[in-house]
Amino acid sequence: MTALPAEFALPHEADTRRLGAAVARSLRPGDAVCLSGPLGAGKSVLARALVRALTTPDEEAPSPTFTLVQFYEGTAGLAVAHFDLYRLTDPDEAYEIGLDEALDHGAAVIEWPERLQGRLPPDRLDIEIRLEGTARRARLAPAGAWEGRTLEF
Numbered sequence: 001m002t003a004l005p006a007e008f009a010l011p012h013e014a015d016t017r018r019l020g021a022a023v024a025r026s027l028r029p030g031d032a033v034c035l036s037g038p039l040g041a042g043k044s045v046l047a048r049a050l051v052r053a054l055t056t057p058d059e060e061a062p063s064p065t066f067t068l069v070q071f072y073e074g075t076a077g078l079a080v081a082h083f084d085l086y087r088l089t090d091p092d093e094a095y096e097i098g099l100d101e102a103l104d105h106g107a108a109v110i111e112w113p114e115r116l117q118g119r120l121p122p123d124r125l126d127i128e129i130r131l132e133g134t135a136r137r138a139r140l141a142p143a144g145a146w147e148g149r150t151l152e153f
Contacts, residue, residue: 001150001151001152002061002150002151002152002153003148003150004125004140004141004142004146004148004149004150004151005139005140005141005142006114006139006140006151007069007138007139007140008065008137008138008140009135009136009137009152010042010129010135010136010137010138011135011136012084012135013035013042013045014070015136016042016045016046016049016093016129016136016138017045017046017048017049018139018153019046019049019127019153020045020046020047020048020049020050020052020053021049021050021052021053022151022152022153023046023050023127024049024050024051024053024054024134025053025152026149026150026151026152027050027054027078027080027107028078028145029078029106029107030103030104030107030123030145031103031107031108031122031123031125031145031146032103032107032108032109032110032120032121032123032125033047033050033107033108033109033110033126033127034110034113034120034123034124034127035047035110035112035113035119035127035129036112036113036114036126036127036128036129037112037128037129037130038130038131040131041129041130041131041136042129042136043111043112043129044063044084046129046138047061047063047082047109047111047129048061048063050109051070051072051078051080051082051109054072054074054075054076054078054080055074055075055080055147056075057073057143059072061082061145063082063084063111064082064083064084065084065086065087066087068071068083068084068085068087068088068097069081069082069083069084069097069098069102070082071098071102074106077113078106078107079105079106079107080097080102080106080107080108080109080150081099081102081107081108081109082107082108082109082111083097083109083110083111084103084111084112085110085111085113085115085116086111086112086113086115088112088115091115091116091117091119093109094115094116094119097139098148099121103121108121120143121144122143122144123143123144123145123146124142124144124146124147125140125141125142125143125146126140126141126142126143126144127139127140127141128141133146
């Protein structure tokens with residue numbers, strides 16, 4: 001078990017998927033996972049792995065770049081919504097497409113949380129993914145209800 005905050009090397013895409021599954025195991029109703037990093041850093045890979053860990057391993061989990069949000073019903077009863085806020089121009093738009101409701105009824109994974117301009121959910125795990133050559137590095141910082149949790153990774 002690893003205490004949060006933490007930082008992990010992700011030398012292979014499989015490591016990014018393992019991190020997504022580990023985060024899914026710690027997810028609770030009302031939680032948000034906020035994924036930041038440059039294009040191609042692996043945010044969607046991590047989000048897809050998290051969704052599949054909560055649903056089924058072969059769940060169709062496309063990046064919601066154009067639909068903005070995808071909703072999933074988890075097999076253990078935890079619903080999860082995957083938001084991609086890249087195309088938003090106003091933070092209110094995230095709430096108009098259901099961010100509050102997603103957190104009221106389950107959990108949310110949010111790509112491009114900086115588009116919320118500081119209006120982040122209070123109970124969240126911020127994950128910043130950085131590119132380091134051909135590998136990646138993830139920095140995890142807890143806030144609110146995430147503080148004091150551990151991660152099995």
